[in-house]
Amino acid sequence: MNEYRVEQKLFELYAGMKDLKNGVAAISNKVNPNDELWDNSDIIKKWNVSQRTLASWRSKQLIDYVKVGKKIYYSKEDRDRFLSKFHCKSLEG
Numbered sequence: 001m002n003e004y005r006v007e008q009k010l011f012e013l014y015a016g017m018k019d020l021k022n023g024v025a026a027i028s029n030k031v032n033p034n035d036e037l038w039d040n041s042d043i044i045k046k047w048n049v050s051q052r053t054l055a056s057w058r059s060k061q062l063i064d065y066v067k068v069g070k071k072i073y074y075s076k077e078d079r080d081r082f083l084s085k086f087h088c089k090s091l092e093g
Contacts, residue, residue, distance in 0.1 A: 016069075023068035037066075037073045057082070 027037070038046070043054055057063045062085070064078040 020069050027066055027068060027073065036076055038079065039074075040072050043074060043079075 040051065040054060043049065044051060054063075058065060058072075063074065063082040066073045066075070
């Protein structure tokens with residue numbers, strides 16, 4: 001790889017990192033500072049669901065999310081709204 005190609009690749013990498021930084025900043029401005037963002041791995045671990053199940057919920061528009069580049073985030077509000085859709089009240093006896 002010649003010096004020009006290396007420099008070009010570094011510039012492309014820098015531009016991609018800058019876009020990602022701007023995307024994260026945009027999310028931070030929209031989300032309540034007290035609101036914890038979860039990514040896919042957080043949902044999978046904490047709710048004990050598979051990656052495929054989570055992807056299915058997104059494709060069926062059952063859960064809202066924010067996507068920055070290839071990374072997907074879920075705000076507390078999105079998670080609570082999703083859970084409230086499936087909330088079942090217990091029978092009082």
